[in-house]
Amino acid sequence: MSGVTDSPFRRLVKRCSGDSVGLLVSEFISIEGLTRKIMRSQIRMMFHPEERPVSIQIFGSDADLMAEAAKIVEDSGAEMVDINCGCPAPKVVKRGGGAGLLQNLPRLENILEKTVSAVSIPVTVKIRNGWCSESLNAMETLKIVEGSGAQSLAVHGRTRIQLYRGEADWNIIGELASEASIPIIGSGDVLTAADARGRFEQTGCSGVMIGRGAITNPWIFRQIVDEMEGREAFDPTWREKIDAIEAYRGMLLDFYPEKVAPGRLKMMLSRLIKGIPGAADIRRDCMRTHDPFEMLELLTAHCDRFGILDMDSAGITERLRRREFPVPSSAQAA
């Protein structure tokens, strides 16, 4: 996910979910940018060995440049290269890239043929159901993808026009899965382990791709494997969450300039603390400081004060329901 799944985030997911994560995929990278000399030298920085197996996603609309960019990805040591045919952003589709390729399948075919023959690592493709509800051409796209030698197709069950509105249509994903000779990976609105199991059962797809669900819950992949294997889904305590956030802080400080890391850490904290007792207080306190070490000290002290360090989310929800927590300081002051 652009703007979200940078290398520290992907490593956080790997730390939280371990080998339950089948494959991590990078944010999309423009083929124009990537083929410029400066970006070539930076690609090694784009993923960390801990992320393996990792796929680098690229986007654009020029077949020769796509093939050249895929070769750069291969040379970087990534296990796979993925071609984005799903991005709905106007600045991408206007130039024929992202979901724009769904409106020009001959161009997509040419891109895939050139790219597949340029590299020996697997080339995979990510699409949406179609451009709009009147042009649901995922099945036609599948045939082109299969014919080109690309090795899997991920499908976000919305159209380009829908952006992220409405619900993803998994019926189309099921139809593709029953027709395809290559793995079909479904994407859209999988927020819990039970959602994932339901989608596997409904569609017979080979894999489920998680986007937004991982932003607030990097443990989701582990929970899905627990669910699929009939175990109770892992539910981290706040002590375990804080340990993971501490590791993430280290990754951010290694990866980003000193000025950038605190903002990224604040974003993560603000997502994870949703729903804990006194969340508004701790969010406000963390937002006030720019020191990433102080942020975690504040959070640990807060969790300790509420006695939730050794509680998981189920325990917290139950105690919230029973109104067992002390009144937060903001409410006392009011």
Ligand SMILES: Cc1cc2nc3c(=O)[nH]c(=O)nc-3n(C[C@H](O)[C@H](O)[C@H](O)COP(=O)(O)O)c2cc1C
């Ligand atoms: C902020 C954001 C950025 C995204 N960036 C990408 C991207 O770079 N490449 C891509 O293939 N999909 C991208 N997506 C789409 C997701 O991969 C996924 O298909 C979609 O969000 C539906 O799945 P979800 O409900 O699990 O998030 C992005 C989605 C979001 C919300």
